[in-house]
Amino acid sequence: MAAYRDPIDIYLLRVLHTLLVEGSVTRTAVRLNQSQPAISAALKRLRAIIGDPLLVRGRNGMVPTERGAALLEPTMIALREISRIALQQAAFDPAVSIRRFRVGSPDYLNILFVPRLVERFRRQAPNAGLELYPLSAELNFETALEEGQFDLVIGNWPDVPARLQRRDLFTDDVVCLVAKTHRLAGRSISEADYLAAAHVAPTPYSSMQRGPIEAYLARARLKREAAVMVPYFSLAPSLLLRTDLMFTTTRRFAAYHARILPLDILESPIAFPPVQYYVLWHARSHLSDEVQWLIGLIADAM
Numbered sequence: 001m002a003a004y005r006d007p008i009d010i011y012l013l014r015v016l017h018t019l020l021v022e023g024s025v026t027r028t029a030v031r032l033n034q035s036q037p038a039i040s041a042a043l044k045r046l047r048a049i050i051g052d053p054l055l056v057r058g059r060n061g062m063v064p065t066e067r068g069a070a071l072l073e074p075t076m077i078a079l080r081e082i083s084r085i086a087l088q089q090a091a092f093d094p095a096v097s098i099r100r101f102r103v104g105s106p107d108y109l110n111i112l113f114v115p116r117l118v119e120r121f122r123r124q125a126p127n128a129g130l131e132l133y134p135l136s137a138e139l140n141f142e143t144a145l146e147e148g149q150f151d152l153v154i155g156n157w158p159d160v161p162a163r164l165q166r167r168d169l170f171t172d173d174v175v176c177l178v179a180k181t182h183r184l185a186g187r188s189i190s191e192a193d194y195l196a197a198a199h200v201a202p203t204p205y206s207s208m209q210r211g212p213i214e215a216y217l218a219r220a221r222l223k224r225e226a227a228v229m230v231p232y233f234s235l236a237p238s239l240l241l242r243t244d245l246m247f248t249t250t251r252r253f254a255a256y257h258a259r260i261l262p263l264d265i266l267e268s269p270i271a272f273p274p275v276q277y278y279v280l281w282h283a284r285s286h287l288s289d290e291v292q293w294l295i296g297l298i299a300d301a302m
Contacts, residue, residue, distance in 0.1 A: 007049045015042040017075040021148040023062045083287045092289035100129035101294050104153040108233030117301035145282040151291050153280045158215045164280045169302045172250040174272035175265050179240045185264040194269050197246040198227035200236050212275050213248050
């Protein structure tokens with residue numbers, strides 16, 4: 001009697017899940033280090049086994065059918081359980097990887113560490129791709145990690161989502177940045193000076209979390225005037241020039257811009273707690289050698 005064989009093996013299950021997440025044969029082939037014909041053949045087999053098209057063409061690419069969408073969570077759970085079984089896997093070699101990694105990061109960190117990260121990434125993984133995405137209030141970063149839209153997210157929120165995995169990167173203290181022509185430049189400012197000043201502040205970059213500065217001011221019941229709000233941290237330093245605005249930020253960010261612009265760093269009169277930076281990922285990626293390699297690379301670049 002012939003041995004029974006499950007119609008869907010681990011490879012097909014992984015292809016199915018990646019296709020449902022990516023909505024693209026091309027991107028699935030890249031993520032799984034497979035050729036496009038191999039992924040197309042696997043999709044054909046899956047359609048025959050399940051008896052459903054699974055993915056159909058939409059206006060902006062392929063979209064899952066109702067049956068396909070219903071299979072997303074079960075396939076994710078199945079792959080997570082399979083990953084816990086002690087199967088010997090081939091060691092990840094960044095030198096030959098063609099995977100594309102996706103990282104969500106606040107824009108104010110990019111100028112400080114992305115050049116070093118890209119240098120190390122290109123040296124170690126010359127055939128791989130790295131995509132950096134900004135965080136915004138419209139983006140639910142927990143969902144993006146859970147569904148595989150992002151591999152990692154870098155953040156500094158005071159309240160870290162408990163469901164996500166975390167590695168601390170570094171801490172930084174909080175200072176104030178003003179133009180050298182500002183009336184408070186070169187002075188030791190008081191809390192009254194700080195609260196009376198006109199501030200430039202960032203718009204929230206998370207729909208679920210306040211930034212550490214706003215969170216602390218709210219807890220301390222202190223109110224400042226956010227005269228100007230900007231969606232990108234990188235805009236703030238140039239807005240300080242020839243204005244009466246003050247920007248509250250971290251020392252590393254302030255020091256970088258004070259070296260290239262006529263800006264003055266003031267010690268904060270308010271005892272903001274140190275800002276902790278960390279990298280987050282979902283449990284779905286916790287056992288991924290590729291993702292752990294990228295985490296180490298980011299920590300090194302920081």
